[in-house]
Amino acid sequence: MQVKHILREKSPEIVSIAAEATLSEAARLLWRKRIGALIVRDGQGALLGIVSERDLVRAVAEESVTALARPVSAYMTRDVATCGENDTVDELMEMMTQGRFRHVPVLSADDRLIGIVSIGDVVKSRIEETVREATTLRQYISAAG
Ligand code: AMP
Numbered sequence: 325m326q327v328k329h330i331l332r333e334k335s336p337e338i339v340s341i342a343a344e345a346t347l348s349e350a351a352r353l354l355w356r357k358r359i360g361a362l363i364v365r366d367g368q369g370a371l372l373g374i375v376s377e378r379d380l381v382r383a384v385a386e387e388s389v390t391a392l393a394r395p396v397s398a399y400m401t402r403d404v405a406t407c408g409e410n411d412t413v414d415e416l417m418e419m420m421t422q423g424r425f426r427h428v429p430v431l432s433a434d435d436r437l438i439g440i441v442s443i444g445d446v447v448k449s450r451i452e453e454t455v456r457e458a459t460t461l462r463q464y465i466s467a468a469g
Pocket of ligand 1: 374
């Protein structure tokens with residue numbers, strides 16, 4: 325199973341925010357879209373960073389409510405780990421486990437942002453794969469018997 329198989333099953337929308345937007349705006353967008361992380365892009369659409377709900381928790385823990393008026397750029401992660409659509413889901417899981425993050429942007433061969441995969445997408449695809457394997461095995465056993 326590859327990253328492209330996960331992308332095919334989900335909405336193509338990549339929810340992004342500007343680095344100058346406030347953390348309060350980021351929280352509203354996360355809540356409205358029911359997601360856990362936002363891609364931060366520059367004016368040309370290039371990937372500048374990622375800001376997740378965990379960064380918002382850190383901001384509030386460090387600066388209390390005044391953090392909500394701070395720009396996304398103050399708390400986003402700039403060194404973003406990415407993957408390609410031909411990477412395997414196993415490689416992606418390894419990357420998330422090692423890096424301790426739950427979101428990975430997907431880049432095309434020419435470095436365009438083409439999607440984002442969350443740990444929830446990975447778990448969903450793993451469960452579907454397991455169910456498919458079990459069905460195949462059951463069919464095999466009943467055909468053999
Ligand atoms: P998450 O588990 O995705 O909510 O993110 C946990 C922390 O890792 C936050 O500080 C995020 O900004 C950061 N983070 C999330 N995704 C990535 C990624 N793909 N590469 C690097 N850092 C990330």
